[in-house]
Amino acid sequence: MLPANYVDNQCKPVPGKPNSSEFGLKLQMLPGNTTSPKLTNLFFSYGGPREQMNSVTAYIDLSLLYGSSIGEANRLRDQRLLHMMYMSDKNRLPLLEEHGCVSEHCFVTGDFRANATPTLTALHTI
Numbered sequence: 001m002l003p004a005n006y007v008d009n010q011c012k013p014v015p016g017k018p019n020s021s022e023f024g025l026k027l028q029m030l031p032g033n034t035t036s037p038k039l040t041n042l043f044f045s046y047g048g049p050r051e052q053m054n055s056v057t058a059y060i061d062l063s064l065l066y067g068s069s070i071g072e073a074n075r076l077r078d079q080r081l082l083h084m085m086y087m088s089d090k091n092r093l094p095l096l097e098e099h100g101c102v103s104e105h106c107f108v109t110g111d112f113r114a115n116a117t118p119t120l121t122a123l124h125t126i
Contacts, residue, residue, distance in 0.1 A: 063110055063111070066110050067110035068110065072110055073110070076108065076109070076110055092107070093107035093108060093109055093114075094107065094108045095107060095108070096108050096115070101115065103115070
């Protein structure tokens with residue numbers, strides 16, 4: 001059992017020897033993602049389909065476009081028409097209007113890494 005001050009709710013402990021130096025660390029934590037049981041009420045879950053938790057992951061699950069939270073998804077929507085925002089030519093992502101963009105144009109997406117490399121930007125646009 002790990003002490004509470006070592007437990008991060010975004011990580012899962014990696015089982016291993018308590019003082020193993022295999023990785024050069026005494027305590028190993030593994031960032032992870034899991035599924036959530038479908039709940040019918042607060043106290044009972046049934047054997048229905050499990051739901052993917054909404055969090056930033058390495059999986060291509062469209063969170064890179066739609067965000068990883070309800071607030072982020074709402075920020076990316078045109079609230080008048082309730083669809084995703086885009087440029088007037090409908091072929092490009094909306095431009096990020098904040099200062100601090102290191103290239104000529106930065107785009108608004110559901111993934112903060114979108115403007116890091118042209119490959120990620122292309123994946124977001126497709």
